[in-house]
Amino acid sequence: MVNEQIPLDSRIVIVGAGTFGLSTGLELLRKGYKTVTLVDPYPPPSPLSAGNDVNKIVQSTVDNKFLSELALEALQLWRNDPIYRDAFHETGIIYAATNEKIHDIQDRRKRLEKLGIEHSALDGSQDFAKVIPSLTGSRFRNWVGFHQKKNCGWAFARLALEFAANEIRKLGGQFEIANVEELVFNQDTVIGVRTTTGQVIKGDKVVICAGAKSDQILDFENQLLAKCFTVVHIELLPCEVESLKNLPVVLNLDQGFFFEPDKKNHLKICNEFPGYINFSEDSTISKPVYLDKIPQEAEKQIRIFLKETFPNLSARPFAVTKICWCTDTSDRNFLIGTHPKHKNLILGTGDSGQGFKYMPVIGKYIASVVSNGPESLPPDIERFWRWRPESTTNRDVYDLQNRYGGSNQVKNLLDIKHWSSSKNNSSDAAKF
Numbered sequence: 198m199v200n201e202q203i204p205l206d207s208r209i210v211i212v213g214a215g216t217f218g219l220s221t222g223l224e225l226l227r228k229g230y231k232t233v234t235l236v237d238p239y240p241p242p243s244p245l246s247a248g249n250d251v252n253k254i255v256q257s258t259v260d261n262k263f264l265s266e267l268a269l270e271a272l273q274l275w276r277n278d279p280i281y282r283d284a285f286h287e288t289g290i291i292y293a294a295t296n297e298k299i300h301d302i303q304d305r306r307k308r309l310e311k312l313g314i315e316h317s318a319l320d321g322s323q324d325f326a327k328v329i330p331s332l333t334g335s336r337f338r339n340w341v342g343f344h345q346k347k348n349c350g351w352a353f354a355r356l357a358l359e360f361a362a363n364e365i366r367k368l369g370g371q372f373e374i375a376n377v378e379e380l381v382f383n384q385d386t387v388i389g390v391r392t393t394t395g396q397v398i399k400g401d402k403v404v405i406c407a408g409a410k411s412d413q414i415l416d417f418e419n420q421l422l423a424k425c426f427t428v429v430h431i432e433l434l435p436c437e438v439e440s441l442k443n444l445p446v447v448l449n450l451d452q453g454f455f456f457e458p459d460k461k462n463h464l465k466i467c468n469e470f471p472g473y474i475n476f477s478e479d480s481t482i483s484k485p486v487y488l489d490k491i492p493q494e495a496e497k498q499i500r501i502f503l504k505e506t507f508p509n510l511s512a513r514p515f516a517v518t519k520i521c522w523c524t525d526t527s528d529r530n531f532l533i534g535t536h537p538k539h540k541n542l543i544l545g546t547g548d549s550g551q552g553f554k555y556m557p558v559i560g561k562y563i564a565s566v567v568s569n570g571p572e573s574l575p576p577d578i579e580r581f582w583r584w585r586p587e588s589t590t591n592r593d594v595y596d597l598q599n600r601y602g603g604s605n606q607v608k609n610l611l612d613i614k615h616w617s618s619s620k621n622n623s624s625d626a627a628k629f
Contacts, residue, residue: 200570203402209567210390210400211235212377212414215246216553217545218406219361220560221567223280226368228564233365236390236398238376241362242355245487247408247521250354250428251465252456253553254446255285257348258308263581264530265308267555272348274557280364281557284357288350288457289445291328293319293342297601298450302342309345316345329447331440334508340449351446351456354553361556373398377407377414386540390414402567404543409485409522411546418586420532421547422525422594423483424472424607427495429619430463430517431510438462451602453502463516464507468498469602472550473520474594475610483594485522486610490618498603515619523550527589529598533563533582534571543567544584550600 209225211218214237225233235241242249257272258265275285294302309316319325325337328344362372375392380403382388389399405411409423433441441464444457453468473492474483496515503511524547526532532547545563552559562582565573571583595607 199573202568205229206231207401208232208399209234209402209404210398211404211406212390213237213246213405213407213410214239214241214243214362214372215406215408216248216358216556217408217548217559217563218404219358219365220556220558221404221406221545221563222365222370222560223361223368224560224564225567226365226370228568230568231369233370234373234398234400235365235370236373236375236377236392238374240372240374242358245408245410245485245522246358247523247548248354248358248553248556250521251430251459251463252351253354254290254448254454255350255352255554256290257314257345258305258312259551262308263577264551265312267558269312269348271555271558275352278557280360281352281357284353284360286350286352286457287347288443289344289346290349291319291325291342291344291445291447293325293337293340293447293449294451295339295341295449296451297605299341301450306343309343314345314348316343318343329444331444332506336505336508338505342449344445346445349446352553352556353459357556380415380539380542382539385538387542400541402541402543404545404563404567406545406563408546408548409524411524412482413484415536415542417532419589419592420526420584420586422474422527422592423485423522424474424525424550425485425520425522425610426467426470426472426550427491427499428465428467428517428519428521429491429496429499429515430465431513432516433458433462433464433510435462447506449502452505453499453602455506464510466499466503468495468502469600470495470498471597471600471602471605471607472525473608473610473613476594477611487520487522489517489519490616491518491520492610492613493615493617494603494613496617515617518617518619523548523552525549525598527592527596527598530581531559532584534566534574534579534584537584
């Protein structure tokens with residue numbers, strides 16, 4: 198039974214103004230709620246948000262049927278919602294794999310065929326060279342995949358965050374620049390949040406959308422695991438940029454991915470691997486640390502990927518190096534619903550490294566839980582996203598979670614001894 202909608206004058210506090218937080222705040226204001234406050238240590242777009250990036254992949258088919266249906270729902274909003282559509286670039290995606298992920302390529306093709314979405318199979322270096330002629334000298338050794346021209350591409354992620362934040366302000370939403378230290382309780386009921394300065398922000402409903410920092414605010418009973426991935430940019434010459442204009446996203450599920458250059462003439466590249474966690478000896482949770490450098494082993498992997506795709510760039514210095522944090526659930530489904538013990542507490546987290554593509558639609562579901570309870574969600578969605586600590590009994594934090602690449606290992610950042618940054622990697626670039 199769906200609960201009666203809470204009053205439109207209810208005070209709603211959202212912890213975190215990243216992808217999930219902004220999407221939720223916007224949807225609540227669109228539903229007519231008048232007192233919506235988003236709390237984040239930084240003004241939007243927050244540098245802590247994984248969504249604060251030049252580009253993110255927008256797919257219409259992913260690892261399972263349920264998320265693929267959600268991706269198609271989001272796709273319509275990327276195309277049509279006035280807040281998001283100018284950030285979306287429907288360039289298509291070239292999917293590939295070389296090792297463990299070949300079965301994923303096959304599964305995705307079957308899903309596209311069932312949906313009637315046009316795509317063309319690619320097998321071997323010649324096929325890939327034909328569809329990406331601008332990548333002169335590329336090898337594409339042992340690549341198998343397909344080219345999907347429509348219903349996918351990329352979004353200018355930072356711009357989407359800015360668009361959503363601006364609309365929130367126009368609709369009367371408030372941003373409180375503060376670092377939330379803890380929840381405030383009246384017995385078992387959450388009545389607000391307390392910041393590190395001691396300020397209490399009261400709310401009739403409190404929503405945790407704090408991404409990788411979520412389990413520093415609440416005990417999630419091992420359901421969340423903060424994990425980071427590596428990102429670099431290479432600065433291109435104007436003539437190089439022109440040849441790559443409207444380039445499809447190239448996504449090798451075993452090796453890495455890249456996008457067409459941005460307005461700063463930067464080419465963004467990410468390597469595929471199972472990720473890094475950050476556990477200290479006395480910590481029970483993985484704590485995000487935000488760095489403008491990457492492990493040297495990641496640089497090596499990226500440069501090997503570049504030799505396959507952009508051999509002329511494989512030794513060029515990086516203009517940007519950074520790590521990007523997400524928070525994984527054990528099954529990589531989101532954690533969206535109410536808390537079983539704490540009244541008026543709503544959870545909107547667990548992006549699992551794949552949340553941004555759903556930004557236009559994810560807030561609709563979190564806002565529905567805020568206004569009408571988890572029973573307002575479709576049964577299948579509620580089942581996938583509910584509070585589920587029983588699924589994390591004896592959780593192995595080094596589980597690959599269907600991510601591959603590099604050494605095929607999850608590693609602890611504290612064990613990494615050698616690092617590379619955009620400031621010091623130029624002398625080492627040629628040796629990889």
